[in-house]
Amino acid sequence: MARDRLRGRRTELAALRAAVRGDRGRLVVVRGAAGTGKTALLRAAAAAWQADGARVIRLPPADGADPVRLLVDAVRAEFEQVGDAVVAERIATLTRRCETGPCPTAFPALTAIFDRIGRTGPTVLVADDADAPAAVLGAARRPGCLVVAACRDAPELLAAADEVLELGPLPEADLAPLLARAAGGLLDEAVPQALAAALGPLAGNPGAAIATVAELRRRGRLVRVGDRLCLADPVRPIALPPGHDLPARAGEAGLRLLAVVSALGSLRIDDLPVLAEVLGERLDPCGRLVDRLVEAGMLTAAPDGSLTCEPPALAAAAVEQVPVHAECAEFTRRLLAGNRTRVLAEYASRARPPLDPGEVSWLVAEADAIAAREPERAVRWYAAALEQPGAAAAQPAALAEFLRLVVATGRYELLPDLDAAALPAELRHDLLVAQLLAVAHLGSLPPNAKRWWFAAVARIGERLPPVRQLRAQPVLSPGELTLLGHALLGDRDGCARTAARLRRRIAPETLDALAEAGNFADLATVLELLLGPRYRVPSHGPVAVYQRLLAQYRAGDWTSALSAARELAAGNETDSAGHQIAHLIAAEICTARGQLTAARRWLDPVPEGGALEAMRVWGEVGLLLHLGEYREAVGIVQRLLDRLAGRSRYGLDQLLRRALVLAHRAGDTAAAQRFLAELERQPRSLAVLQGRAFAHRDPVLAAEAADLARARGDVPDQLVALLVAAEIAEDPEPVLREAHELVDRCGAVGLRRIFQRPGLSAPQPRAARTELSETELRIIELLREGYTNRRVASLLGVTVKTVENHLTRLFARTGCRSRVELVAASLQGRFGPAA
Structure with missing residues (x-):
């Protein structure tokens, strides 16, 4: 049916379908911007009308041709449907008259033809992108036919319309499948978010969104990670594709003006005369062009008289399609020849023109004044x-102040490619540290810096000779570098000793936080704790994404955490500790959600052995816990402890907590005692508390651990604490209820199997569950793995149409509107097997 072929617009489609059965002689106008789906809606409506027994005559756009002649040709092309000899003769006569030129009697003749056609049954005249006058369309409307015309904004048609259907943004749930089709696979959750930010008001415009995604795919900016497509280089702007309606409507001169405004960030309207001169335009036409672009919504005028380009995707497209660096530089140079103002400092920072020494001193002074x-x-x-x-x-x-601000604002990409050998000795340390942080945060280093940086960084731990600092506080002093090193090793005692030597007081809870962040290779959090306001996490880059992933994982926002893990995996760097831990956390999330195949895909790239060996084994035995392979998992942990022998203990506490559960379920008392002894050597009080409570079956300690986990707001720790408390408590029902609420919140349906063991049954969800057949539940399970309808059909041995029919019935029964909502409801435990 047409409903199945059309995404969204169900209300509008129903209105058009009903219009043919309403009052006779109606004009319905479908209004919407380019790309809103007018053509798709009319195509679906035409199929529905024809299925209902109506005749449909399609009028093509005039494109400068005589609209009366086009209407005659359209009727002639469809007259065979009528099978009426009188109609055929009248059309032939009218065609001959129109061949010789304008025909004054054409309109009455068309009215008579439509009157004759309308008597044989309902008839609809469809005019897509209508540019025919309302009077011409009246030839069908007057005898009682339904006329449906689509337009962007046609005042005459709108004034004559009996009904106007406005096509607004397409709902996200309806747009998602269209974007996936354009991308060639399921999109990671971050891609539609980035698309929406770039497109602004066009975000719900299917034409703009689909074309932009298709262009991202063509440019290779969609990278497959597991079962999702992620945005490669997410910092790079998303641009409207070449040929899109919006840049085309701006015209050549308008696009060049938009490119200049975008490259400069904004443009003062008072500076338009100089810009017009640079662009080789006369001022009056340039001013009218600005007015037209503001009216079209491509330029936004602020109260202070500045212009900016909107939406961001249009700004990016303008800069891409029209290189204007030379024009921006010349524009700034001409303005600098007059009065130098702070607005010109902003232009100079964007246009980057060549500056003489006097202009450099002026720009530095302006920066000093606002720093x-x-x-x-x-x-x-x-x-x-x-x-x-x-x-x-x-x-x-x-330069000293600039390097401090780079770290304080996180703008490492602004570091110029400096030759350290040409700088004063007292600045080399700060430059080294800034570039060290730039490499960590962005994964890149300017070419000239590479000649000396790697040799210098090798000496970073040496005792540096005293140097004269240009400020009382350097970017990161040698002592702070030592402190940073201990923190990144998770060495709490080393941090305490270094802080004492530096005569710097660090609270015990801060030392704990430093060690925990270091154990997870969380550089951003370590620097925040050490430097306070002297440091800011950048808005992008692997360090920022990794910190966000850890926060989302601990807060229970596991869908966003998986998205962050994919963003890291889509980058170039794949072997850092943070990237590997991100893989392990993603594997843990997939395991908790019962997606064991996906969990294995995340786990396999992380190498065995090395500093993260305990964390990798944590992920490995997590899979075995869900499979019920308790004895095998206990043996793996035992062998790991034999190998470690005092080496790196990253993540060992969380592994040992899991190992205690495994040993208990395997009935291995000796292993449980060994795991507790090892755990008590770890510094984390919560982990030790949980381990003791479990090993000694102490409900008081278990409740204390659960309270501490709740206070920390760490969902994974809460789940462990609640599991321990549930197995020990005399009445586990309240604890289980809390645990399952957390499970539902995280979508961690796989964890239900951990709680649903002999003697520890899970409470039923409070909301009534929808009972589904085995086939329906299997389809939803495959959808959770990200499979397409075709792949689902192949795995089940049925046709694609059968899968589609199942989904249609599922949507109707569950109230879900899309595959995404269906999967989310499944993760919340809303479905169960039929009795």
């Missing part, structure tokens, strides 16, 4: 000044 209150803007102004030849060596104080 305290606007560090984000100041760091860009410093960068534009210091990239000029010789400026960094000539402005040592400015």
Whole structure:
């Protein structure tokens, strides 16, 4: 049916389908911007009308042709449906008249033809992208036929319409399958979010969204990670594709103006005369062009008289399609020849024109003046000044402040490619540290810096000779570097000793937090704890994504945590501790959700052995726990402890907590005692508390551990604590209820099997569950794995149509509107097998 072929627009389709049965002689106008799906809606409506027994005559766009002649041709092309000799003769006569030129009697003749056709049954005249006058369409409307016209904005049609259907943004649930089809696979959750931010008001426009995703695919910017497609290089702007309606409507001159405004960030309207001169345009036409672009919504005028380009995807497309670096530089140079203002400092930071020494000093002074209150803007102004030849060596104080601000704002991409040998000795340490952090946060280093950086970083732990600092506080002092090193090793005692030697007081809870962050290779959190306001996590890059992943995992937002893991996996770097731990956390989430095949895919790339061996085994035995292979898992942990013999203990506490559960279920008392003894050597009080409670079957300790886990807000720790408490408590029902609420929140349906063991049955969910057949439950399970309808059909040995029919019935019975909602409801435990 047409309903099945059309995504969304069900209300509009129903209205059009009903219109043919309503009052005779109606004009219905479907209004929507380009790409909103007008053509698809009319195509689906035409199929529905024909299925209901109506005749459909399609009028093509005029494109400058005589609309009366087009209507005659459209009727002639369809007259065979009528099978009426009188109609055929009248059409032939009218066609001959129109061949000789304009025919004054054509309109009455068309009205008579439509009157004759309308008597034989319901008839619909469809005009897509209508540019025919309402009077011409009236030839069908007047005798009683339904006329449906689609347009963007046709005042005459809208004024004459009996009904106007506005096509707004397509709902996300309806748009998602269309985007997946354009991308060639299921999209990671972050891709539609990035798309929506780039497209702005066009985000729900199916034409714009689909074309943009297709262009991302064509450019190779969609990278497959597991069963999802992720955005490669997410920092790079998403641009509207070439040929999209919006840039085309701007025109050549308009697109060049948009490109300049976008490259400069904004444009003061007072500076338009200089820009018009640079662009070789006269001022009056340029001003009218600005007015047209503002009216079209491509430029936004702020109260202060500045113009910006919207949406971001249009700005990116303009810059891509029209290179304007030379124009922006010349525009800024001409303005600098007059009065130098802070607005010009902003232009200079964007256009990056060549600056003479006097202009460099002026730009540095402007940056100095705002550094305290606007560090984000100041760091860009410093960068534009210091990239000029010789400026960094000539402005040592400015360079020192710039390096501090780079770390304080997280803008490592602004670091210029400096030759450290040409700098004063007192700046080399700060530059080294800034570039060290840049490599960690962005994974890249400027070419010139590579010549000396790797040799210098090898000496970072050496006792550096005293140097004269340009500030009381360097970016990161040698002592702080030592402290950082201990923290990243998870060495709490080393941090305490170094802090004492530096005469720096660090609270015990901060030392615990440093050690925990270091155990998870969480550089961002370690630096936040050590440096406070002197450091900010960048808005992008692997360090920021990894910190976000850990926070989402601990908060129970496991869908977002998986998305962050995919973003890391889609990057170039794959062998850092953070990347490997991200793989292990993703495997743990998939295991908890019962997606064991996906969990294995995440686990396999992490190498065995090395510093993260205990964490990898944690993931490995997590799979065995879900499979019920308790004795095998206990043996793996035993052998690991034999191998470690005092070596790296990253993640050992969480492994030992899991091992205690495994030993208990395997009935291995000796192993349980060994695991507890090892656990008590670990510094984390919560882990030790949980281990003791479980090993000694102490409900008081279990309740204390559960309270501590709740206070920390760490969902994985809460789940472990609740499992321990449930196995020990005399009345496990309240604990189980809390645990299953957490399980539902995380979508961790696989954890139900851990709780549903002999003597520890899970409470039934409070909400009534929908009973489904075995086949329906299997289909939903395969959808959770990300399989397409075709693949599901292949695995079940049925046709694609059968799968589609099952899904249609599932949507109707469950109230879900999409595959995504169906999977989410399944993860919440809302479905069960039929009795």
